[in-house]
Structure formats: structure tokens, C-alpha cells
Amino acid sequence: MDQLTAWKTTNRRALLAFTAVLSAVVIAAAMAVMMLQHQHLLDHEKTSFQIEIALLGELVTDAVLRSDYSTVESLIQRWIDNHDHIASIRAEMPNGFVLADVHRDMPIHAPIEINQPISFNGRELLTLHATTDISDMQTSYSSIILNTTLVSLALILISGWLLWNTIKRTAMAPLQAQIDSSEKQGLELKQRTIELEAALRELETFSYSVSHDLRAPLRAIDGFSRIVLEDHGKQLDDEGRGYLQRVITAVHHMSELIDDLLALSRVSRREMVMTKVNLSELANDVIGELQEQSPQRQVTVDIAPDLIVQGDRELLRVTLHNLLGNAWKYTSKKTDARIEFACNLQGSNPPLFCVRDNGVGFDMKYADKLFQPFQRLHAAAEFPGTGIGLATVARIMERHGGRIWAEGQPGLGTIVCFSLTAANKPDHLALAPSETDKHQL
Template identity: 50%
Template structure:
């Protein structure tokens, strides 16, 4: 390509330079002819005007005036078009056009006045707005450009001659380089053949070090090559090459479905994947072999061979059988757990219906009995009725909380994007309304930082905020004002870390282990009412969402509850099976 393309490009460049020089000459000639035409038309118009002023008037003179008028403006337009790529000439031509227009105005004035033309009009026509020096400057500039372009053309011709001679020298050097490169390629080919022989030997060594049996067979399924693992497993030696595969290893490969699939690999261009075959190998053990095969061309022959690998999966099959047995046992356990769950559901139904009705009767009839007896009831009887009614109501609340706790473990999670800011705000509004009605003089200061959006079950997470913020309000009733803070940060693993802090009663950290158990209370029911199930429900919800909860506190100095949730987009990793 260098020998052919470079001379062509050089010749093309010289031709383009010559054509450019010729176009420059034509362009200069066109500019000059247009300038001369413009000057001639202006002079013709002015001389005709002067003739009219001198008293000469005939048809020929009038025709001359009309022709001159028609030629001046088109000549100026052509001159502007020819010099459009030259800003300096455009400036001169603009000045020339202005002068020509003014001279034409004087000429038209003289023509219109005829013999009555004033001396001022004649003087303006002859002496004002000269154009000769502008025409001379335009022509001089075009001739300078022509001289410059001709010099460039001659320089390009000289460079082209030099490049042609240089290209001829380069072609000679290139031919010499080709000859030298050919000799080097020949030497490299010889070295490559030597390296290929050594690589083949290394490949044979590597093949023998592979502990998986490998064998190559031709279209007749005769052994072409095998590795040491194949020879060891099937009890053959180096003379096995050329023997039928079906006779190797005492007939270990004599299985018609397997042999038919191996023939299809070569005849139909298919591949064989994970075909199981039971084989009795040279060590006397019945094995399950996983056979894979694919066609492969030989580097030293036009024939294809089939590359066969055999993997011993006997241990894996035994493990599969063991796993199947364990799965069967697990299915039985699952059925037992299902029976227990059904019993628990029946118990929940009984609690929610059969037990709650008697409790409602006790509370309701206790109130009616108190109203019925009225003033006839003494203080001790009134105390007995109050204890009975309050205990029934407490038992009903305890059953309700137990049912909520049970549903939190049994119900399926409906995962969606949940705005924790909205949940916290809704819970705060509800708690403020309750506090205003129950303790109108108690003031609560809320500080809720911006909270993120998480992935989870909205109803379950609402229970978390109801219990944590409700406890913060309840245990800070004695503090005036009560200060409750909610904040959120990110842990090192990307999880959302929430904190709920209050300045309430607090608790002793040595009892923190009981805090999240069912019916575990760190304060008496008379001091702070409750069933002791709320925090256990919080722990169950967070556990199902893949989070955790813990607390820090000091008696009389408030408490801080911490809980974490996976970042938005992470799948909740439930650590607790629904029951």
C-alpha cells in the first residue's frame, strides 16, 4: 500500500496545487475585467451626462445612458461576490460602491437638468467622490494575491518533485525491508514450530497431572490419547491407543446408550453434558460416573475427535440419597409443626371469643351490680367490686395484647416502601391528643429529626412507633416538661439506626435482659399501667424485618431505645419463623 498509495497522493497534491494556481489566475482576471467594466460604465454615464449639459442630445446618447445604468449595479454585485472571501477587498468595494452611488446621483441630476445643469452639479460629477484610486487599490491587491499564489504554487511544485524522489528512495528502502522481514519471519516460523513441539510436550505433562480421567476417541470410538488418571482408573497402559473404547477397563464403557451418544457428538456436532453411567472400574468398585463430551479438532490432522471426561460422583449420589432421606424426615417435622400451628390458631380463636365473653360479663355485671346496690353497698363491698371489674378489664387488655403479639408472628409480611417520617408524625399526633385529654397540664417537647424511607410492612412498623413513642410518653409523665427525641443515622454496614430518647423514669441496666420478654415489667402496674407485651411485640416485628433492638437507661435519667432496619432495597432477613 505504501508503494502504490504514497506516489499517488504526492501526484494528486501537485495536481491540486497547479489547479489552485490556475483558479487564482482566472479569479484575478475576472476581478480585473469586472472592475474595468464598472469603471467604463461609470465613465460612459458621466461623459453622456456632460454631453447633455453641453447641449448635445440624441437617441444614441440616451441609449448609451440606459446601457451604462443597467451595467453599473450588476457589476458591483459581481465584484462583491468574487471577493466575498477577502475582508479587505470587501471594505474597499463597499467604499467604491458608496462613491459610485454618489457619482451616479450627480450624473442623474445633470442628465435630468440637461443644459440647465448647475455648476455645482457638474463640479460634483467631475471632482467629488473619486473612484480611480479605489479601483487601482483593488487591482493592485488582486495582483499581489496572484503573485503570492503563484509563488506558493511554484513552491508546491518543488516540494512535489522532492517528495517524488523521496518516495522512490522510500520504495527502495521498503522493498529491502520487506526482504529482511521475510527472512525474519522464516526464522520465527522455525522457532515457532520448535516452541509448538515443546508446548505439546508440556500439554501432555499437564494432561497427565489432571486427576480427572480424560480420553480422546476418533470417529470409530478408538482411543487416540488418554491421561494418567484414565489409565489408573481403568487399568490400561500406554499401548491402549487404537483400542476400541468399549473394550477398555474390562468393558467398563460397554454401554450402548453411552456409546450411541458419543457417536452423535461427532456425527451431529452435539455436546454431551452430565450423562450418568454406572461403571465397574479396575479397583473392583462400582462407581457412578458423570460423563461429558464435546468434539475437538486435532492440530496435526483434518479429522475431529471427541474429548471425553469422566467424573466420579458416587459420593455425591450417596449424599443426595442421604439428603432425600433427611428431606423426607423434615417433611414429617413440618407436618407436625403445621399441626401445632393449627392448634395454636384454635387456641387463639378460643381466647379471642370464648374467654373474652365471660370477661365482658364480669366487667359489665360488676358495674351494674355497683349501680344496683347504690348507697347500700359498704366500702369493703365497693372495693371488692372495683378490684373485680378492674381485674377483668386488665385481663381483657392482656388478651388483646396477646392476640396482637400472636398475629405479628403469624401474619404474612406485605413488604413495601414505608415513610418512617409519616409514621412517627401520625403516632405523635395521636399521643398528643390522648395526653391533652388525660393530662391537660402536662407539656411534651418533641424533637423528631428527618427519617428515611425503608422497606417493610407498614402496619407492623406502625406498631413499633406506637409502642416506643407510647412508652416514652408514659414513662416521662413525671418529668415537666417531657422531652422526647427521635433521630436516625447510618451504620457502617449501611443499615438505618433509629434512636428514641426520653427524660423519664429510666430503669436499671442490670435488668435490661428482661426488657423485651413477654409479661416482663421493670415497674409496678400501679406506678405505670401496662401489660408487659409491647416491647416483646416490637422485638418480634424488628426481628421479622431483619433488624434488632436494644436499650440504654439510667434510673431517673430517662432511657434510649435503639433499633436498626436494613437499608431501602435490602430484603428483610427474618430471624423468626411466623407462628
């Protein structure tokens, strides 16, 4: 965001600098042109003045030749009287004799002085020293320069402003909109991150209190129920002892619920570490644990070798623990229990990993309930459980960006397939395998 603002400012500065340089160049050029013109005007003024004085010279030539000096003086006097811009004229003969020296009483700011020799038939008669004032012309010219400069400056500024606006409309406006929207998005994202962080902290506090404060009273209920049975059991009849036993069983169930809920919450909070994971090895470990917990069970387990994926090892362990644990549990009433773990639909992209069992299965009517927390399709007395396991697995798939599906048939078995990347649900998960499928598995 700050970078974008900086970028915008830089652009505006660049345009301003460009306009300023342009103005400076244009003004300098205008000034240079005007200076040249000024010089030209001065020369022109001087030449006209020389021509004018030369004309006066011609006018007095006759009188000079006649040595009628009073006429010369009066002619010069009249000439000055009739020409406001002439400040003084002095007529001097070559021998230094001054025929006339007429001055006008006027302030002189910008004098031009000329010495115009007047000749007749190649003989120099006299020299007219004349002075004129061009301050009027200079004043008007200065005001022209000033006005022109101001006007061109104004024009440059106006065109600069127009240029800026045009650029803003055509180039900057879309950019600006883009910047604004990304700034807004950034702010919204920041706000949402803050909210999410707060929610996460709350969740952590919540699971911490669940973990700690909910277990303590359960331990007391369980402990004191057992103490009553142990120390005072003889004072109770069978019914009383049976009720206490139920209290203990209920406490166990609630304890399991708390543990599973915490596991679900940990799955959501865990920072994932993506590595190469050998699902086959994990599956073998899980089956080993299950077999250890119920050594009397006879289950045919078939795990395809070297199913290697990219994922979070701990979360994938939880996944297989839940899926294989379910298969183990729901085949417990079968005499020929069979559990398979394989990459189904070999060659399909992305690969689907499936756990298939020949257990009690389920009615597809309730398939959508399977991955919701606390939803159970079997009575607790028949198959114990909290109904959180598959919800946990679904959350793990979500976190990997993958998906999970299940198909079942009552009495025939269940197949649960997951993909660690986004995939569409295949038409059939091949619950009842054909012989070739079996071979593949």
C-alpha cells in the first residue's frame, strides 16, 4: 500500500517537474526572442532618428549656405517644437561655431544620441548633435514583454494543468482506481486477519479451558463414584451399584467426547508442515496399534505398498487412525473381517486413497451426515464412538485442499476415499469390487 502511494506521488512529481521544465524552456525561448527583437527595435529607432535629423539637415542647408543663421536657429526651434520626442539639437559648424543649441525641458530616461553630419556637394556644412528619448517606447515595450511573459506563463500553466488532467483521466485514473481498490482490499484483509487472529485466540482459550476445566469435575465424578462402590458398595443393592456403574460409563463417554473435540480443534489450529509421507507405512503402524489393543481380533488387512503423498505427517496419521479405526470397529462383528487400504483408480489424477472394509456399512440416505460432528449412524451400545472422527478427517482434507467421500451398503461394507488435492467425486467408489479390482487392490 505505502509503495503504491509512493509510486503515485513520484508520478505526480515527475509530471510537475516536466511542466516546470517546459515552462522554463518556453519562457527562456520567449525572452531570447524578445531580447533580439528589442535590439532590432532600438536599431530601427536610431535609424529613423538619423533619417529625421538628416531631413532637418536638408531643410537648413539652404539657410546655412546663405549664412542666414537666424533662420537656421528658428527652423531647428520649430522642428523641436513640432517633434515631442526630440530632447535637444545642437548645430555645430566644422570650425566649432554653434549655430543653434535648442533644449527641451523634459526628463530623459532612455536617450539616443546621434551626430549627423550634413554635407552639400561633398563639403561638410555642419553636424547636428541630436538627442531623443525612447523611454516611452521602452516602457510600452517592457509592458509588452511583461504581458507576453505572463500570458505565456499562464498558457503554459493552463496547458500543464490540462495535460495533467488528461493524463489523470486517461492513464492515472484507472491506475488510481486500481491502487485505491487494492488499498481498500489490503485494509479489509488486515481487518479480517485481525478478526481471525482474535477468533483463533478465543478458540485456543476455549479449548484450553475445555481441556483443563471440563476434565477436572469428570475425574471427581468418576473417582468418587468408584470410592462409593469400593468403600460403601456393600451398603448398596445391585440396582444402586448398577446406577453408579452407569455414572462411570457416562463419565467415560464424556471424557472421550472432550478428547475428540480437542483433537478436532487441534487439527484446525495445527501449523501444517508439508513433507513427503509414506501412507502405507503409516497405515501399517495404525493397524499394528489396533491389533495390539484387541489382540483377539482376526482381521485380514491388505495395505498397498509405497503410497507416497505430500502432506502433513501428523494430520495424515490422524486421518488413517480414524479411517482404519472405523474399519476396525465396524468389522468387529464379522467373522471374516477384511480391511484394505489402496490407491484406488490407479492412473486417475489426482490419486484417490481408499479404505475399504466388509463391515456393517451404512445407508446412503445418511451419507451427508457422516462428516458432520456428533452425527452417528450406529447406536452407541452397538458400536461405541463420539461421531467426531470423520468430521476431523474432513477438516484435515479441507486443510490440505483435498476432499473425502464415503459409500456404504448395509451389511456389505464401507469405502471411504480421500484425495489430498481438489478433485471431483468419482461416479463409483467401487464398494463391491470385481475380481479385477480386487487384484488391483
